[in-house]
Amino acid sequence: MTEKNTSHNIPYGRQTIDDEDIRSVIDVLKSDFLTTGPKIAEFEGDRNIAVGALELPAGSEIITTPFTFSADANCALYNGCKPVFVDINPQTYNIDPEQIRKKITKKTRAIIYVDYAGHPCDIAELKEIADKHGLALIEDACHALGAEYKGKRVGSFADMTVFSFHPVKHITTGEGGAITTENQELYAKLKLLRNHGIDKTPSERATYVYDMKMLGRNYRITDFQCALGISQLKKADKFLKRREEVAKRYAEAFSGMDSVTPQLVKSDIRHAWHLYTILVGKGINRDSFFSKMRAKGILVNVHYIPIYKFSYYKQFGINPKEYPVTEEVFSRIVSIPMFHSIKDEDVETVIKAVKENANK
Numbered sequence: 001m002t003e004k005n006t007s008h009n010i011p012y013g014r015q016t017i018d019d020e021d022i023r024s025v026i027d028v029l030k031s032d033f034l035t036t037g038p039k040i041a042e043f044e045g046d047r048n049i050a051v052g053a054l055e056l057p058a059g060s061e062i063i064t065t066p067f068t069f070s071a072d073a074n075c076a077l078y079n080g081c082k083p084v085f086v087d088i089n090p091q092t093y094n095i096d097p098e099q100i101r102k103k104i105t106k107k108t109r110a111i112i113y114v115d116y117a118g119h120p121c122d123i124a125e126l127k128e129i130a131d132k133h134g135l136a137l138i139e140d141a142c143h144a145l146g147a148e149y150k151g152k153r154v155g156s157f158a159d160m161t162v163f164s165f166h167p168v169k170h171i172t173t174g175e176g177g178a179i180t181t182e183n184q185e186l187y188a189k190l191k192l193l194r195n196h197g198i199d200k201t202p203s204e205r206a207t208y209v210y211d212m213k214m215l216g217r218n219y220r221i222t223d224f225q226c227a228l229g230i231s232q233l234k235k236a237d238k239f240l241k242r243r244e245e246v247a248k249r250y251a252e253a254f255s256g257m258d259s260v261t262p263q264l265v266k267s268d269i270r271h272a273w274h275l276y277t278i279l280v281g282k283g284i285n286r287d288s289f290f291s292k293m294r295a296k297g298i299l300v301n302v303h304y305i306p307i308y309k310f311s312y313y314k315q316f317g318i319n320p321k322e323y324p325v326t327e328e329v330f331s332r333i334v335s336i337p338m339f340h341s342i343k344d345e346d347v348e349t350v351i352k353a354v355k356e357n358a359n360k
């Protein structure tokens with residue numbers, strides 16, 4: 001959780017940890033392995049090394065959305081590649097496939113697409129583009145654990161799919177995440193890259209001998225985090241059902257209001273509701289709406305400040321005018337509270353406050 005949660009404040013998101021979770025962590029703390037032990041194989045955690053595993057030549061271009069967490073562009077930079085931003089769809093806020101087509105050059109090697117708020121992208125269309133141009137696909141499903149596209153769970157559509165287990169996400173391990181892939185070669189590289197590029201962990205070595213095959217870093221997850229992850233994963237379906245219930249109530253309450261527009265939910269997906277976002281009406285000042293909600297203890301947030309606005313990204317000379325949809329959505333969007341343990345009465349408090357403040 002990133003915000004203070006006193007009794008009268010309703011955060012935009014937060015974790016749920018029960019006694020079973022706590023017991024499973026304590027069990028590992030009392031065991032022989034704190035890291036690189038048996039819980040890892042049981043839970044398998046890696047992350048953020050997906051771009052590294054592609055081993056792209058320096059200067060390669062990677063297409064992604066600017067309307068996401070900065071990690072999605074940073075990972076291109078870590079690997080000597082250039083992030084190329086593409087504008088979003090005005091209703092789902094996902095990357096717009098039509099705009100991707102316009103930004104493909106000879107140097108383009110990969111697309112990182114983000115299932116914004118938990119709404120899967122137009123995956124079939126993205127695959128078609130990737131196949132046509134020989135591009136790798138990385139799905140950032142950090143918002144989308146449990147989401148479905150055309151009846152199938154996200155996790156195996158792209159070459160690699162990344163998940164985060166930060167406390168604000170669907171399930172948590174404190175920090176850390178996971179990458180899923182069905183490609184054996186990528187899987188082997190990911191395992192090297194998370195462990196300094198070394199091919200054998202201490203428990204896998206029969207003698208002192210091991211090799212370092214790639215320049216990796218330490219992306220290891222601990223066993224007590226995996227124990228928590230295993231325990232949390234069992235509850236993921238229950239968590240998601242509650243999020244769906246809350247989303248349904250919000251949608252009902254805001255339907256017919258001109259001053260509040262929820263995210264469009266397409267008919268061929270199951271939304272995972274990491275975030276519940278609304279756009280405030282064009283005549284309403286988002287920042288003053290934001291302050292009024294916070295003043296009532298409703299800890300709304302904004303997801304996201306477009307990446308090209310950050311000072312570090314200024315050096316790339318990106319013109320915000322090239323991203324009119326991102327700019328418009330950013331100027332009006334607010335994330336309202338959405339988490340598994342939110343109480344019904346708090347949902348009603350949020351709805352009432354939105355209705356009062358969105359009309360001014």
Ligand SMILES: *Cc1c(COP(=O)(O)O)cnc(C)c1O
Pocket residue numbers: 048068069071072114140142143164165166175176177
């Ligand atoms: C949370 C998140 C990440 C990754 O977060 P970590 O801090 O690396 O766990 C990446 N992308 C999106 C869209 C996220 O929401």
